[in-house]
Amino acid sequence: MIISQLIEVLEEWAPRWTAWDRDNVGLLVGDPHRRVSRILVALEVTPKVVDEAITRKVELIITHHPLLFRPLMHVTSTDPIGAMVLTLAENRIALYAAHTNLDVAKNGVSFLLAEKLGLHNVRFLKPLEQSLAKIVVFVPEVYVESLRTAMARAGAGVIGEYSYCSFATRGEGSFFGSSASDPSVGKKGKLEVVPEVRLEMVAPRARLSHIVTVMKDVHPYEEVAYDVVNIETPSSNYGMGAIGEFPKPMPMKKFLKHVKKVLRTQYLRCSTINGVSVHRVAVCGGAGSELLQDAARAKADVFLTGDVGYHKYHNVPNSLVLIDAGHWETEQFIVHGIVHHLQKVLSQTGSAVKVLVSTAQRNAVTYE
Numbered sequence: 001m002i003i004s005q006l007i008e009v010l011e012e013w014a015p016r017w018t019a020w021d022r023d024n025v026g027l028l029v030g031d032p033h034r035r036v037s038r039i040l041v042a043l044e045v046t047p048k049v050v051d052e053a054i055t056r057k058v059e060l061i062i063t064h065h066p067l068l069f070r071p072l073m074h075v076t077s078t079d080p081i082g083a084m085v086l087t088l089a090e091n092r093i094a095l096y097a098a099h100t101n102l103d104v105a106k107n108g109v110s111f112l113l114a115e116k117l118g119l120h121n122v123r124f125l126k127p128l129e130q131s132l133a134k135i136v137v138f139v140p141e142v143y144v145e146s147l148r149t150a151m152a153r154a155g156a157g158v159i160g161e162y163s164y165c166s167f168a169t170r171g172e173g174s175f176f177g178s179s180a181s182d183p184s185v186g187k188k189g190k191l192e193v194v195p196e197v198r199l200e201m202v203a204p205r206a207r208l209s210h211i212v213t214v215m216k217d218v219h220p221y222e223e224v225a226y227d228v229v230n231i232e233t234p235s236s237n238y239g240m241g242a243i244g245e246f247p248k249p250m251p252m253k254k255f256l257k258h259v260k261k262v263l264r265t266q267y268l269r270c271s272t273i274n275g276v277s278v279h280r281v282a283v284c285g286g287a288g289s290e291l292l293q294d295a296a297r298a299k300a301d302v303f304l305t306g307d308v309g310y311h312k313y314h315n316v317p318n319s320l321v322l323i324d325a326g327h328w329e330t331e332q333f334i335v336h337g338i339v340h341h342l343q344k345v346l347s348q349t350g351s352a353v354k355v356l357v358s359t360a361q362r363n364a365v366t367y368e
Contacts, residue, residue: 001351003060003094004032006039009345010062010098010338014108017206018128018238019101024066029085030094036060041338042358043331045095050084052360053093061088062342064109064334066097102334103240104128107341109285110242112333113304116262117281120247124239125282126294131235133205137215137226138173138196140185147218148199154214156203160236167200173225184220205230241284241291241305243298249277252321259304259325263332267367269308269324271316278302285330289322296320306330328363335361 007027019025036059042049044065053061067081075082088095102108106124114122135156139147148166151157157165173196177188186192203211208228216224250258255278256268280302282295287307295303296317308324316322335357342355 001346001349001353002033002035003027003030003096006036006060006342006353007032007096009342010096011101013341014098014101014105015204016101017204018104018131019099023100024069025097025099025101028066028068028095028097029088030060030092030096034059034092034094036094037353039342039353039355040358041335041342041355042361043328043335044361045084046361047080047084048360048362049358050087050093052358054087054091056356058093058356060094060096062096062098062338064097064099064102064331064338066099067095098338102338103286104238106237107337109331109334109337110240110283110288112337113283113285113330114242114244114281116333117259117283117304118246118262119242119244119281119283122242122244124236125241125243125284125291125298127234127236127239129234130230130232131205131238132231132233133203133208134200134229134231135203135208135211135215135226136198136200136229137219137224138198139219139221141170141195141197143218143220144168144197144199147215148201150214150218151201151203151211154211155207156201156211158237159202165202169198171196171198182222184222202231202233204235241282241288241294243280243282243295243300245280246278249279251277255302256323259323263325263329265325265329265367267326271313271320271322273321274318275301275321283330285334286327289324292316292320292322304330326363326365328365332363 016025038058039060040053040058041062044063045067075085077083111122152164159165172193174193176191177183181188185194252275278301280300282300282303284291284305288305289308289312302321304323306324306327339355339357346353
């Protein structure tokens with residue numbers, strides 16, 4: 001299997017268009033056409049992970065954190081990041097990163113954290129907003145199915161766990177072609193009234209240009225009549241953070257011990273503990289303190305995340321307990337999540353590519 005095919009597998013789960021605008025995701029080093037037989041998955045790239053990749057003879061490293069986040073002014077062996085890039089290139093090891101697009105994906109970073117904690121009914125804490133549009137196109141009935149299929153394959157018509165979603169209504173279209181026209185239906189210089197179908201499909205705004213191009217390629221008309229309308233309906237497929245419930249409320253002290261055990265940490269930074277039990281829990285892997293008020297509005301008893309600044313604790317509502325468990329601690333499960341996803345898809349295709357978990361990755365923060 002070549003690298004570009006593996007990228008398609010990952011980006012069907014976590015599309016690149018969902019990433020934060022200033023993020024740097026995708027193939028960062030390497031040839032997308034190179035064939036691979038061994039993949040190493042880690043949370044981030046470090047010199048030890050690079051050495052491990054060489055030792056274990058992998059052709060591709062997949063990480064959550066991108067090695068190249070800010071533009072490099074030079075790539076030299078005297079610069080820590082440049083040295084790793086050089087080593088990867090010299091050993092023909094490609095590097096791919098899925099960062100904030102994996103943060104907002106269903107079954108991504110926050111979903112895995114919620115599931116590891118044992119939460120049920122897990123859903124997005126804050127569904128992605130202002131990310132959808134509706135494409136409305138008018139087409140002869142005989143072409144509806146081919147147009148719907150082409151647009152769906154290009155990324156339109158996805159709602160939750162359903163794809164190829166559309167709505168069609170029948171009507172009449174009229175047109176008068178000039179002497180320079182070349183109509184596929186009727187004749188130029190004559191007013192034509194033909195049966196048509198109004199086909200509507202929802203689409204990610206970031207994919208509109210591609211979907212419209214595909215739609216025009218398949219449409220039989222020389223001039224295609226279509227509308228694009230931005231819609232405010234939040235996405236059910238992507239969002240920030242996650243929230244779920246325990247089947248039965250858990251005493252606060254027991255919950256804190258449970259979190260430490262699951263995350264394999266001895267330390268938690270908490271706001272004032274007012275509650276005596278925990279039923280509904282909001283989480284955001286990595287740094288998610290900006291979702292504090294969303295957690296409060298969702299009536300969560302606890303909001304668990306990482307990288308919380310000191311002053312944030314002054315703004316915690318009395319109904320909520322804010323817990324900072326650490327960046328690494330709340331994101332660590334995504335490594336096995338990537339491995340499991342790839343292994344599942346590869347096994348279905350009969351591929352012999354091996355997916356390995358890094359044994360060299362370590363939390364950069366230590367506690368004394």
